[in-house]
Amino acid sequence: MTTRTGCGCGGACGGACAGRGPTAPEGNLPGQRALRWRVAPHGTALARMREHLAEPAQDLAVRSLATQPAADPTVALLDTWAVVTDVVSFYTERIAQEGFLRTATETASVRQLARTLGYELRPGAAARVELAFAVETAPTAPLMVDVPAGTPVQSVPPPGKLPQTFETTADIVARVAWNAVPGLDRVRQAFPTGTDEVWLDSTAPLVEVDDRLLLVGPAAAGPPRRARPGGADAQWALRRVTAVDVDPPWATGWTRVTLHAPVTFAGGRTLGDVRVLRLTRRLNLFGHNAPRTELLQNEDKRIAFVTSGVPDELWPGWALSELEIDGDVPDLVPGSWLALESGDQVEAFEVTGVSAGGARRFGVANKVTRVDVDDDKRVAGFDRESTLVHAVSEELPTAWMPDPDAVGAPATTLDVLPTDPPLEEDLRVLVVGVTPDDEEVVEAATVVAVQQRSGDSVPAGGAQRLTLDPPLEHQYRAGSVVLHANVADATHGETTEQVLGSGDGAVAFPRFTLRKAPLTYVSTTTNAAGVEAELEVRVEDVAWAQVESLLDAGPTDQVYVVRQSEDGVSTVVFGDGLHGSRLPSGAENVRATYRAGIGAAGIAEAGAVMLPVRRPRGIATITNPAATHDWAPPEDLDGARTNAPQRIRTLDRAVSVADYADFARSYARVGRASAHLVWDGRTRTIVVSVLGVTGDPATTDLLADLQQTLDAAREQRGQRVVLPGEVVPAVAQLGIHVDPRYEVAPVLAAVQATLLTAYAAMDLATSLAASSVLVTAATVEGVESVTMPTLSAPGLADSTADLLVAAPARWDRPSPDADRQLLPAQALHVTALVEVLA
Structure with a gap:
């Protein structure tokens, strides 16, 4: 400041005017957030007036007034005017502050300053959401339903909020076959070495614990059949069921059977086309219940004690030469399989012939089922008494198994089950699935190609291979994928029709206010702002065009501009006959159709947008599998200060x-x-x-x-x-000493809030030093001292305890085992761990 001293009052003012001469604002350096423009505050103005009275050119009587105390009526009058100058000076400074983009504090000031550069504050953007329509599946319901554009659906609001309306942006044809199309979740079942699981393509109770399953490889299905238990040519395995799991996680509709021991086929190969047979009957050989020979009586009614010899010496034909199953087993038929088990000895056979009869031998008599097998030489190794016969085989549905591999990225295609009619190109779809990390994810895409698949690698009904744009970003468990094909894009905002008023050809730049606010703006690629108003204005039933400014409009151009006020109310402004055509005179000949709703009000969680205002006939349910997205709030002061000059820089x-x-x-x-x-x-x-x-x-x-x-x-x-951009989580750990005069909890909360405000959302490619965090924490009231913070960010390649370096865009590897590619810039998202030190 420049100060002129020497009021000439001789100190009678009590020093009130010392050093308070006329001042002028100086020192307004570039980049300041406020101006120094107080040219005449109260003290300065009163000192100036006293100095003027004390000038030598004044009469003695006038000069004497300069030394009078404040209670003097004349000085009191001067004091009153000093108050006036103080008030005027205050508002002069406020006006000066509002005249500069950096120092303005009112949105209206920033808006007017930005308009001088041809820049309009961004009005925000309406939230977007993908709605999945489900068509009724009742027999009498239509197979397809037309869903027109503009179909309104309301959200279920959280507590304290109001429901919001979303409207579809295009016509769609919803089909019952496209409600929820399952992904192709199956592959041909193979049996690698060491597997102890068998998958059944069913949830029916086909198998129970302790059942016997016979796995028959393709080499055992035809001659020669010379398998030996554990031998190099064994292509079958008998296993006991130890667990049955129906509908396991991510395999709905399947049954997983666990075996008591791993299965290894000959040569340790992985086999396909393996038949899995459940052996439903546990039988015995004829003679298994023959009496013990030492208890038999001879003809003299005396007991004969046999202490040596083999049973065959007593019972002729005791050794097995053919299979004789005790009892009548009508379910045992040629072509089925059976297994003989005696201790650790196991052999499997294919039944080639069956005959029923009776036998009276070994001291017993009963019906007998004689069985011819494919290799009767292997039967001789079993005895009648201890051998169990597992027979009457039922083949289980084991041709397919759940796909164990993840589907989705990096492939650009997705296989789904067939539909009638097939899916079409240019169809908007939603892919819902669970990632290998058990996170449910929803992705929206457009079908750009459909290929019908058939052959041995897909089920009998075939499959559809979809090419999606954009490609899927995530991998999914194959059994969790569901594709919604009755999908319509929708945006936040409710349609309103309003008669704006009557045109008057004598009025220049007539203005009409929209009754509902805020006006909806949706995304577009036709202008640099990226949004356009959902507004149609008609004058005498003729649609007029919206333009950014009337400056370049001609006298006959039927155009208008939309201007926003600080409370979100929108105003439609027409031309004056020179810049844009004037409105024709008429009664209520200006009307508008527009939508109201924008910004954060359109936030809705997944599943919340589900209440149809007008339900199309045939639609059962409507929902949003994913949360709303891509909304934007109206531009604030800080954003306008930054973005307004950019319009001049980029044009x-x-x-x-x-x-x-x-x-x-x-x-x-x-x-x-x-x-x-x-x-x-x-x-x-x-x-x-x-x-x-x-x-x-x-x-x-x-x-x-x-x-x-x-x-x-x-x-x-x-x-x-x-x-x-890549968001990198980071942590700043620091300890603070709280001033004993302050409560600890409020100070701790203030430190947390200050650090989050400063560093939770840092700019891209902006690094962070520990000293900066220390200085920020130390500015909080109640903090006595701060320890040097320790910084950590595992996602950064270049970081220390004192400095986190966020990388710019670069050509690098995203992971050590990946190829080099273009990577985006990084942005730090810092959370603070504050410890209160004693």
Whole structure:
């Protein structure tokens, strides 16, 4: 400040005017958040007036007034005017503050300043959501339902909120066959060496614990059959069931059977086309219950004690030469399989012939089922008394098993079961599934190609191979994938029709206010802002066009502009006959159809958008498998200060690297953005890294819209790629000493809040030093001292305890075993762990 001293009052003012001469604002350096513009506060103004009275040119009587105390009536009058100058000076300073973009504190001021640059504050963007329609499956219900564009569906609000309306953006034809199409979740079942599981393509109770299963390989199905237990040519295995699991996780509709021991076929090979037979009957050989020979009586009624010799010496024909099963077994038929088990000795046979009869031998008599087998030489190794016969085989549905491999990324295709009619190209679909990490994920895509599959690798009904755009980003458990094909995109906002008023040809720039607010803006790729108003204005039933400014409109152009106020109310402004056509005079001849709803009000969790306002006939349910996304709030003061000058720098074009970053930052739904020139080994590429308004990586829809808009505005010879920014979690650990005069809990909460505000959402490619965290924490009231913070971020390649370096866009490997590729810039998301020290 420049100060002129010497009031001439001789100290009678009590020092009130000392050093308080006329001042002028100085020292307003660039980059300041406020101006120094108080040219006449109360003390300064009163000192000036006293100094003026004390000038030598004044009469003595006047000069004497300069020394009078404040209670003097004349000085009191001067004091009153000093108050007036103080008030005027205050408002002069306020007006000066509002005249500069950086120092303005009112949104209206920033809006007017931005308009001088041709920039309108971004109005925000309506939330988007994909709605899945389910068609009624009753026999009398229609097989297809027309769902027109504009179908309204309301959300179920959380406590304290109001329901919001979403409307579909295009007509769709919903079909009952497309309600929920399962993914192809099966492959041919194979039996590798050491497997102890068998999958059944059924949930019926076909197998129980302790049942015997016979696994027969393809080499055992035809001659020669000379299998030996454990031998090199064994192609069958008999196993006991120890567990039966119906509908295991991620394998709904299947049954998993666990065997008591691993299965190994000859040569340790993996076999396909293995038949799995359940042996339903446990039988005995004829003679198993023959009496003991030492208890038999001779003809003299005396007991004969046999202490030596073999049973065959007493019972002729005791040794097995053919299979004689005790009892009548009508279910045993040729072509089936059976197994003989005696201790550790096991042999399996294919039945070639069956005959029923009776036998009276070995001291017993009973019906007998004689069985011819494919290799009767192997029967001789068993005895009648201890051998169990597992027979009457039932083949189990084991041709298929759940696909154990993940489906989805990096493949661009997805296989689903067939539908009638088949899925079509240009169809909007939702893929719902569970990742290998047990996280449920929903992805939206468009079908660009459909291929019908058939053959041995797919079930009898075939399958459909879909090519999706964009490709799936996640991997899924095959049994969890469901594809919703009756999908319509919808945006937040409720349609309203309003008569705006009557035109008057004598009025220049007539203005009409929309009754409902806020006006809905939806995404577009036709302008640099990335959004357009959902508004149609008709004058005498003729639609007029919305333009960004009336400055370039001609006298006959039927156009209008939309202006936003600070409370979100929208106003439609027409021309004056020079810049835009005047309205024709008429009674209520100006009307509008528009939608109301925007920003964070459209946030809805998955499954919350489900209440149809007008349910199309034949639609059973409506839901949103994924949460709403791609919303944006109206631009705030800080955003406008940053983005308004960018319009002048870019002129809606992207030429330099800085232009790409500026263009992306001013695009609707973009929170933070950066651009870097990267050498990819062949050429230089501009990599634009983008984060959404919530700080998360940009969605696929936002990236696609920004890419298309940039392509229309950029230098076409340059290489560019738009990627979602990488958010890297980081932790700052520090200890604080709290001033004993303060309560600990409020100070701790204030430190946490301050650090989160400063570092929770850092710009892309911005590094963080521990000293910066220390200084920020030390500024909190009640903090006496702070220890040096320790920083950690496992996701960063270059980090220490004192410095976290967020990488810019680069050509590198995302993981050590991956190929090099273009990677986006990183943004730190810092959370603080604050410890209160004693």
